[in-house]
Amino acid sequence: MKPFLPALCAALGLTACGQQTDVNPPTEPAAALTTPEALQPVENAGPSVSLPGTGPASFVGRWAADPRQCPDGQVPDQAITITPYAFQGYENRCDLMRIDELPGGYEVALRCQSEGRMTQERARFASTGPTLDILWLDRPGRPATKLLRCTTLADTTKAAGG
Numbered sequence: 001m002k003p004f005l006p007a008l009c010a011a012l013g014l015t016a017c018g019q020q021t022d023v024n025p026p027t028e029p030a031a032a033l034t035t036p037e038a039l040q041p042v043e044n045a046g047p048s049v050s051l052p053g054t055g056p057a058s059f060v061g062r063w064a065a066d067p068r069q070c071p072d073g074q075v076p077d078q079a080i081t082i083t084p085y086a087f088q089g090y091e092n093r094c095d096l097m098r099i100d101e102l103p104g105g106y107e108v109a110l111r112c113q114s115e116g117r118m119t120q121e122r123a124r125f126a127s128t129g130p131t132l133d134i135l136w137l138d139r140p141g142r143p144a145t146k147l148l149r150c151t152t153l154a155d156t157t158k159a160a161g162g
Contacts, residue, residue: 059125062150063079063081063082063148064150065145069150077090092112093112095112096108105124105125105126105133106125107137108124109121121138130149131147133145133146
């Protein structure tokens with residue numbers, strides 16, 4: 001019992017010296033910082049070049065030229081899927097290599113594989129509500145491809161006026 005008593009006295013002595021911890025319990029958050037640096041407004045970075053994986057939500061999703069193509073399994077006339085990384089259709093896939101934000105849309109550099117052939121091309125994606133216009137920049141004279149967003153079949157049919 002004697003060895004325990006000196007250790008207890010030492011521990012109590014250290015806590016009585018006014019040493020306090022700077023850690024708040026989770027139920028008592030720390031006060032907000034009021035230093036001049038913390039009070040400075042944060043500037044918005046604005047439009048910038050995006051890397052794969054940070055693509056805008058406006059064109060990410062499932063898209064079809066006709067609402068009847070939205071249900072899965074409608075091969076070959078099925079919806080395409082666009083993610084921040086890829087553009088996937090029937091018998092083709094394109095990796096989104098670069099996404100540049102422009103006024104009114106995005107310019108996308110694509111590396112595509114279709115039926116065993118590799119190609120590279122550029123497209124401009126412009127989304128307005130439930131529609132997406134894709135203008136193929138390396139295909140002069142070709143009109144924009146117009147697609148409807150496939151959310152649910154009922155929503156897509158309403159967007160198409162059906």
